[in-house]
Every structure is written in structure tokens, then in C-alpha cells.
Amino acid sequence: AQKVTQAQTEISxxxxxxxxxxxxxxxxxxxxxxxxxxxxxxxELVFLIRRNSFDEQNxxxxxxxxxxxxxxxxxxxxxxASQVVDSAVYFCALSQGGSGNTGKLIFGQGTTLQVKx
Amino acid sequence: DVKxxxxxxxxxxxxxxKVFLECVQDMDHENMFWYRQDPGLxxxxxxxxxxxxxxxxxxxxxxxxxxxxxxxxxSLILESASxxxxxxxxxxxxxxxxxxxxxPGTRLTVT
Numbered sequence: 001a002q003k004v005t006q007a008q009t010e011i012s013x014x015x016x017x018x019x020x021x022x023x024x025x026x027x028x029x030x031x032x033x034x035x036x037x038x039x040x041x042x043x044e045l046v047f048l049i050r051r052n053s054f055d056e057q058n059x060x061x062x063x064x065x066x067x068x069x070x071x072x073x074x075x076x077x078x079x080x081a082s083q084v085v086d087s088a089v090y091f092c093a094l095s096q097g098g099s100g101n102t103g104k105l106i107f108g109q110g111t112t113l114q115v116k117x
Numbered sequence: 118d119v120k121x122x123x124x125x126x127x128x129x130x131x132x133x134x135k136v137f138l139e140c141v142q143d144m145d146h147e148n149m150f151w152y153r154q155d156p157g158l159x160x161x162x163x164x165x166x167x168x169x170x171x172x173x174x175x176x177x178x179x180x181x182x183x184x185x186x187x188x189x190x191x192s193l194i195l196e197s198a199s200x201x202x203x204x205x206x207x208x209x210x211x212x213x214x215x216x217x218x219x220x221p222g223t224r225l226t227v228t
Contacts, residue, residue, distance in 0.1 A: 045219040
């Protein structure tokens with residue numbers, strides 16, 4: 001069975017602090033995709049990144065970086081020098097890859113990040 | 118830019134009413150999805166569709182049905198709304214094997 005666990009329910013930091021959001025996944029598939037989404041207070045989920053299971057290279061996009069480690073089944077997300085606008089709920093998600101890919105996403109429970117000025 | 122639109126941001130209905138939630142995407146995506154989001158339960162998949170007139174049950178299809186007569190439009194139907202269907206409903210679309218793009222959501226209240 002596939003499962004995504006985001007153990008941190010809520011995190012509160014002060015602006016300019018670095019913060020890491022944890023994501024641990026379970027799957028028996030050899031080909032799969034991992035995602036991060038951001039849900040600001042407006043409610044719309046915003047796609048941040050997709051990573052396939054064969055690409056373990058870390059990714060950096062501005063203040064955002066992602067660390068994918070198959071050995072620990074983790075796909076963690078770090079925000080460097082956090083800003084108030086980063087306050088949102090962040091979801092990690094998993095989907096099956098390969099020919100069996102229906103596009104269905106398995107979401108974690110989400111981590112609410114509050115960045116205080 | 119991918120655009121997914123939902124017919125209403127806020128909706129208030131009475132118990133027993135038939136409710137239609139509409140979702141339209143403009144990027145020719147094959148796949149479309151309906152989720153509901155509730156505090157403490159995250160996002161749960163209700164139904165999805167990977168082609169016109171095709172539909173698949175998600176994790177919580179009971180009390181819902183869907184319709185996909187055109188590729189760009191995916192409707193969620195609550196045949197007889199109940200108070201436990203008060204929730205945020207999110208629609209999404211995607212190309213096959215790719216990331217999903219979400220609409221702004223419809224906050225439905227059933228009284």
C-alpha cells in the first residue's frame with residue numbers, strides 16, 4: 001500500500017529562519033513520483049515540484065530546496081530565510097509511475113507553517 | 118498557464134437538495150479529479166476520470182456521482198446533500214503521468 005506521512009502538524013518560525021518540512025513515504029513500486037504542493041490561506045493548491053524515483057539529485061529553486069533520499073524513503077523540503085508569505089499548509093504527495101500510472105495522488109496530512117515577522 | 122476553474126467559491130445548500138459542482142480546465146488534460154478537504158483528514162479523492170465518459174471511484178465515492186461529457190469539464194454531483202458533506206471541494210486536472218493543477222476550491226455548507 002502507498003502512504004505518505006508528514007509527522008509535523010504545525011511549525012512556527014520567525015522570519016529569516018530556515019525551516020525543513022519532513023515527508024516520509026511508503027510504496028512497493030519501483031517507479032513513482034513525489035510532489036510538494038503549497039496551500040496558502042486563499043485555498044488553492046499550488047504545485048511546487050515533481051521528482052521521479054530515478055532522480056535522487058537534490059533540487060534548489062531560489063529559497064526552496066528539496067532533498068530526496070530513497071534509502072530513508074524521504075523527500076524533505078527546506079525553506080531558507082523564511083518569509084511571512086511562506087505561511088501556508090504544505091502537502092507532500094506520491095503517485096505511482098510507469099504503465100500503471102493513473103495520476104492518482106496519495107497526500108500526506110499536510111504541515112501548517114506559520115512564519116512570524 | 119494552466120487554468121482550472123470551479124463554478125462557485127462558496128455555496129450554501131439545504132439537506133436533501135441535489136448539488137452540482139462544476140470544474141473546467143483549459144489545457145486539454147486527460148485526467149480530472151475531485152477531492153474533498155477536511156480538517157485533520159487532509160485531501161481525500163472522491164472520483165477521477167482519465168477520459169471523456171470514463172470515471173473511477175476514489176477513496177470516498179459514497180454519496181457522490183460524477184459526469185464527464187466533455188474533456189474540459191468534470192462535474193461532481195451530490196444526489197441528496199447531507200450535513201456530513203459540508204466541506205471544501207477541490208478539482209484538479211493533469212496530463213497523463215504528470216503533476217495535477219488545482220482549482221480555487223468550493224466551500225460547500227449543507228444546512
